[in-house]
Amino acid sequence: NAGVTQTPKFRILKIGQSMTLQCAQDMNHNYMYWYRQDPGMGLKLIYYSVGAGITDKGEVPNGYNVSRSTTEDFPLRLELAAPSQTSVYFCASRKGGAYTEAFFGQGTRLTVV
């Protein structure tokens, strides 16, 4: 199994550009998450989803959008990129249920210049 796969691994964006960070999992997990990790800081929840067609905001949703049309995929859309969105983005998934482990992707390092 590949687990949780994120693409791309690195990306440089210019201010005002848009892009989509891809996340796919092959474990048939119901729950999926997007986090951002600023340098030397913790993991802040952007959006999460408990199943196809269901998404909810986390702590820092402004400037981002998500969709969940399938169980496997949970893309994160950045519109009008700003320098404050420079960060490492992690996607994670859990099987569902209260006591399940989260598995993380390898991360996407995004720089907005």
Next chain:
Amino acid sequence: GENVEQHPSTLSVQEGDSAVIKCTYSDSASNYFPWYKQELGKRPQLIIDIRSNVGEKKDQRIAVTLNKTAKHFSLHITETQPEDSAVYFCAATGAAGNKLTFGGGTRVLVKP
């Protein structure tokens, strides 16, 4: 929503000493508290977790304790080794069990 606070933000210990990291949470209905380790440049990985109906759990050199009344839980690492150097995150899932919120992280440095 759930809020998780973690202390200290950095911790330096001598090899062989113990390390303790403490977290508090806000949602009294939270029922699952995992701990993740993130080595430099890597993704976070689960090292231990505890459910709300358990007060303590051990796995070799690591242990986690939970005080539901005070809404805090702690990670204990004994006989620290250089490979324990990493960033550690606590987390809580909130009442519904689906929203996974992390603390701010603790950077642990084990000095040989």
